[in-house]
Amino acid sequence: xxxxxxxxxxxxxxxxxxxxxxxxxxxxxxxxxxxxxxxxxxxxxxxxxxxxxxxxxxxxxxxxxxxxxxxxxxxxxxxxxxxxxxxxxxxxxxxxxxxxxxxxxxxxxxxxxxxxxxxxxxxxxxxxxxxxxxxxxxxxxxxxxxxxxxxxxxxxxxxxxxxxxxxxxxxxxxxxxxxxxxxxxxxxxxxxxxxxxxxxxxxxxxxxxxxxxxxxxxxxxxxxxxxxxxxxxxxxxxxxxxxxxxxxxxxxxxxxxxxxxxxxxxxxxxxxxxxxxxxxxxxxxxxxxxxxxxxxxxxxxxxxxxxxxxxxxxxxxxxxxxxxxxxxxxxxxxxxxxxxxxxxxxxxxxxxxxxxxxxxxxxxxxxxxxxxxxxxxxxxxxxxxxxxxxxxxxxxxxxxxxxxxxxxxxxxxxxxxxxxxxxxxxxxxxxxxxxxxxxxxx
Numbered sequence: 001x002x003x004x005x006x007x008x009x010x011x012x013x014x015x016x017x018x019x020x021x022x023x024x025x026x027x028x029x030x031x032x033x034x035x036x037x038x039x040x041x042x043x044x045x046x047x048x049x050x051x052x053x054x055x056x057x058x059x060x061x062x063x064x065x066x067x068x069x070x071x072x073x074x075x076x077x078x079x080x081x082x083x084x085x086x087x088x089x090x091x092x093x094x095x096x097x098x099x100x101x102x103x104x105x106x107x108x109x110x111x112x113x114x115x116x117x118x119x120x121x122x123x124x125x126x127x128x129x130x131x132x133x134x135x136x137x138x139x140x141x142x143x144x145x146x147x148x149x150x151x152x153x154x155x156x157x158x159x160x161x162x163x164x165x166x167x168x169x170x171x172x173x174x175x176x177x178x179x180x181x182x183x184x185x186x187x188x189x190x191x192x193x194x195x196x197x198x199x200x201x202x203x204x205x206x207x208x209x210x211x212x213x214x215x216x217x218x219x220x221x222x223x224x225x226x227x228x229x230x231x232x233x234x235x236x237x238x239x240x241x242x243x244x245x246x247x248x249x250x251x252x253x254x255x256x257x258x259x260x261x262x263x264x265x266x267x268x269x270x271x272x273x274x275x276x277x278x279x280x281x282x283x284x285x286x287x288x289x290x291x292x293x294x295x296x297x298x299x300x301x302x303x304x305x306x307x308x309x310x311x312x313x314x315x316x317x318x319x320x321x322x323x324x325x326x327x328x329x330x331x332x333x334x335x336x337x338x339x340x341x342x343x344x345x346x347x348x349x350x351x352x353x354x355x356x357x358x359x360x361x362x363x364x365x366x367x368x369x370x371x372x373x374x375x376x377x378x379x380x381x382x383x384x385x386x387x388x389x390x391x392x393x394x395x396x397x398x399x400x401x402x403x404x405x406x407x408x409x410x411x412x413x414x415x416x417x418x419x420x421x422x423x424x425x426x427x428x429x430x431x432x433x434x435x436x437x438x439x440x441x442x
Contacts (some may be wrong), residue, residue: 001029001207002031002099002100003015003029003030003101003102003103003304004033004098004100004102004103005104006080006090006103006106006107006242007034007035007105007106007107007271007273008033008034008036008038008039008040009043009106009107009272009293010040010061010107010290010293011270011272011297012040012104012107012297013040013061013062014293014294014297014298015018015106015270015298015301015304016032017388018297018298018301018304019301020071020072021303022301022302023305025199030071030072030074031075031098032072032074032075033078033080033098034074034075034076034077034087035079035080036072036076036130036131037077037131038060038076038130039061039062039064039067040061041060041065041130042059042060042061043129045058045059046127046129047127047133047152047155047156047158048155048159049137050133050136050137050156050159050160050163051158051159051160051161052162052163053162055161056134059133075092075096075098075209078093078096079092079093080092080093080240080242081093081245081441082242082245083242083245083246084102085246085247085264085265085267087099088100088266096437098293100266102267102304104260104268104269104270104304105239105242105243105248105254105265105267105291106269106270106284106297107239107242108236108238108239108271108272108273108288109236109237109238109272110236110237110239111128111129111232111233111234111237111434112234112236113232114147114208114234115152116147116209117208117209118208118209118210118211118215119209119232121211121213121214121215122211122214123139123141123211123214123228123229123230123427124141124231125230125231125234126233127152127155127156127159127231127233127234128152134155136229139229141227141228142165142166142228142229143165143167143227143228143229144157144165144223144227145167145168145169145170145227145231146160146167146168146169146170146231147170147206147218147231147232147233147234148170148171148172148200148232148233148234148235149170149171149176149200150179150180150233150235151180153169153171153231153233154169154177154322155322156230156231156233157169157198158196158322160231161197161198165229167197167198168198168225168227169198169223170201170204170206171200171202171203171204172203172204172206173202173203174203175187176189176190176193176200177189177320178335179333179335180316180318180329180333181315181327181329181371182333182334182361182371183334184350184359185327185329185357185359185371185373188357189320189325189327190202193322195355196322201222203433205220205221206219206220207221214228215228215229218230238253238254238272238273238286240253240273246267247263247264248263248264248269249263250275251276252284252286253273253274254269254275255275256275256276258310258311258312259303259308259309259310259311260274260296260299260303261303268300268303269300270296271297272288272293273294274286276296276311276314277313278314278315279312279315280313280315280331280388282313282367283339287314287315287316289314289316292314292315293440294434295311295314297313299311315331316329316330316336317329317380317384318330318378323356323372326373326374326377327371327373327374328370328372328377328380329371330370330371330383330384330387331367331370331387332368333361333369333371336369340363340368343362345363345364346362347362347365348360348361349362349393349421351420351421351422355372355376356372356373356375356376356377357371357373357374357376358371358372358373358376358420359371360383361371362393364388365393367383367386367387367393369387370384370387376420377419379416382393382413382417382420383412383420386417393421396414397421397423403415403418404418404423405426
């Protein structure tokens with residue numbers, strides 16, 4: 001059996017590794033096609049390399065010897081450009097043709113480059129792929145503007161600050177990390193960022209990048225910012241063009257069923273290029289996160305091996321860690337909740353104390369999302385369990401006297417949850433209770 005995998009990231013490599021480790025036939029012919037020049041690396045570690053916190057070799061998850069030893073044919077620097085689904089073959093930009101019995105599209109996406117005048121100028125970088133991170137790491141600058149404040153933008157800003165740059169973040173939307181955090185939580189994170197010496201401007205549009213061949217300043221609709229370095233971190237566009245050559249149906253991303261199979265026979269897809277469904281709500285979603293990519297890859301591999309495995313859905317969970325700030329987000333934000341209900345159906349519970357900040361979003365008493373900053377973020381797993389299990393927080397609070405009673409048979413997790421909710425008498429008076437906010441909340 002010939003299996004061709006397009007994409008050498010986390011999803012593609014997880015498919016290859018699973019096939020090799022669990023396939024009864026070690027002679028499965030596995031080929032990975034990569035547009036990049038490197039064996040698998042971890043994109044999340046690139047800012048740490050740029051910030052000189054780790055050596056470059058640390059970013060790699062695989063060595064070239066791994067592929068040889070595992071009998072995996074790794075084809076580097078050769079982008080797949082078309083798929084003939086009738087004759088089952090993939091053609092690359094160099095004209096090479098790779099026949100397949102099963103094809104896995106795991107090529108992720110590409111950085112969205114906004115049409116900003118001057119964006120191609122010397123001194124403008126990204127931090128999404130290793131080749132660009134290499135350029136940024138070798139650049140000698142002193143003042144940087146980061147355009148975009150998603151996870152990549154925040155991490156790039158931290159990395160450059162650690163290298164001694166003056167750093168400014170520009171975000172088009174109303175607050176930083178707008179797809180991950182609600183406004184209230186994001187404001188705390190913005191305050192922390194400024195406390196570390198990084199300027200943050202939100203609700204601000206970049207109009208141009210100006211200079212005489214190399215960057216001199218960034219012009220927005222509100223100010224001009226002198227700089228010699230710009231990092232574009234404006235999001236990722238799913239890689240749909242290749243899939244469309246095969247007739248794969250796409251929406252925001254490649255559409256797949258619960259076996260990670262597209263509408264085209266023997267073509268699977270997984271990772272950042274696919275659109276799946278939310279494990280809790282069933283709605284269509286694109287949660288481009290590592291844990292989802294790994295699970296999707298394993299499901300695809302198991303089905304290629306004939307196991308008929310079913311994917312249970314994706315879920316949003318992400319960490320924002322920079323300097324001494326640690327934050328976690330899971331499930332819905334208020335913006336995300338708009339897709340499943342009217343906002344007046346959402347109850348927001350907030351608590352801020354010496355252990356940090358906690359925000360829970362409830363619908364009909366059940367957790368649909370939450371965000372935590374500080375030490376309280378260490379208990380996110382417990383809160384996510386409430387969401388997965390459909391625990392009614394209102395009923396839990398009514399039962400709290402029984403749960404907290406001496407000799408109670410309730411599990412320790414329930415008592416820990418009571419502490420997080422401010423119900424425990426172990427908490428000091430100033431730390432007890434949530435502020436409840438109804439109706440539309442930012």
